[in-house]
Amino acid sequence: MNESLVQWVLLRRPEYLQEKLGFELERKLGENYTTEQGRIDFAFETKSEILVVELETGINNKAKFEYCLEQVTRYKDIDFVTQKPVKFIILFDEENTSPKFIKPLHDFCEKLDIVLRTYSILDIQKLYKKCLEELSKSTGIHLGPPVAMDVVYLRWLNKVIKPFYDKNADELSITDVRNIFKSRTSFGVYTSLTKYFELIEEKQNGMAGLTDYGKRFRDNYNAEIIKSRASMPDLSTEQKRILLEVLTNGVFTKSKVNIYYFLRFVHLTNGDWLPNSGISEDKEKLKFINFLFGKSYRWTTIRKLLLFTCNQCEELELVERMRLSKSKYDRMVLTTLGSRVLGYLELYLHLRREQLQIPLQI
Structure with missing residues (x-):
């Protein structure tokens, strides 16, 4: 296991x-806290001191x-704003540490008054599995898993809505x-997206009709009155509101499930x-x-699923993405809106589960 997952489990x-x-x-004071002297893995407060922990695998x-050794030595140059004494701790995996480094570690820590502690990677692996099991049990009623789809942006919904807007129509033939x-592939992907967000429904007479959501979505289409390299105009503010209304209406279609799991992924991984x-x-x-x-x-597949769903959540203003030029990974934060949507969806799922399980208690 790499250090970031070990830290995730420990915290x-x-x-x-x-x-x-x-x-x-x-209480925890911070984790992955960047200073001029390096990044502190995590820090805790006790009744009488502040603990600054340097976490190591083997x-x-x-x-x-x-x-x-160099990292912990540099920590001692940090000017901590606290009235409590600061203790520095090296916490390392004893199973995968070479015996030849044990005595030098002890000597170094004794010389600089640093606390030396160990953990077991075998313990961490067991705790990791338990953490994952608990996460899988805490999602309320079963939604089914996320599904990889070639849907990069939600503004593609407007590709299907545009003809209804141009003709001011509530219904059009599926052929039109x-x-x-x-291509038929593009038609299938885009129309499926509109169905997942409950904007369009197919009728038996070969017609495609707008739902009430769809009519409101059409009426708030951003008309293409300026030249742009974008294939479709951005979602209007009212269109975003409609999609959020659909997202939280209790009907969990594939696209909505993807968004829910992505928000949960952002929350769990910080x-x-x-x-x-x-x-x-x-x-x-x-x-x-x-x-x-x-x-x-x-x-x-996972990378595309995460990136595409991140784009969609950005469009709905649920997350903010920070692109890091020199890193393999970008950072994301839930907006206040995203946090509220995730909280609502999780609460809704828990209530639905209770609604199903309470009668079974008799």
Whole structure:
């Protein structure tokens, strides 16, 4: 397991972390906190001191050994704003640390008054599995897994809505709608998207009709009155409001499930790792995402699913993406709107589960 996943587990199992550190933890002060002297993995407050932890996996080569010592030494130059004394701790995996580094570590820590603690990677692996099991049980009623679709942007909905807008029509023949597209594949992808957001319904007489949502969506189409390289105009503010109304109406179609799981993914990972296009496979992250999604996707499929759904959530102003030029991963944060939508969906799912299970208690 890589260090980021070990840290993820430790911070979600404070009782184990507290046992290994040997201090009674009161509150977390920060994690991955960047300073001029390097990044602090995490820091906690106890009743009498501040604990600054340098987390390491196995220390099994000279470069890693020297880096660990140098990093903690630099921590001592940080000007901490606190009245409490600051203790520095090196927490490392004992299973995968070479015996030849144990004594030098002890000598270094004793010399600089640094606390040396160990954890077991085997314990972390067991706790990791439990964390994943708990996450899978806390999603309320079963929605089914996310589905990979070639839908990059929600503004593509306007591709199907445009002919209804141009003709001010509530119904058009399916043939008329299909003729807009160059291929049957594009027609299928785009029309499926409108159905997932409940804008259009097919009728038995070969017609495609706008739903009430669809009529409102059409009436708020951004007319193409300026030249643009974009194939479709951006969603108008009112169109976004309509899609959010559809998203929270309790009918979970494929596109809505994808958005829900993506918001949950951002929440659980703190938005730390949205893979950039072209990044090589990370097996640990792939395992985590597939477990969360209940799928067995390949890395390329997962990467596209995350990136495309991120685009859609950006359009709906649910997340903000921070592109990092020198990193393999971008960061994401839930907006206040995104946080409220995720909270609503999770609460709704829990209430639906209770509605189903309460009668079974008799």
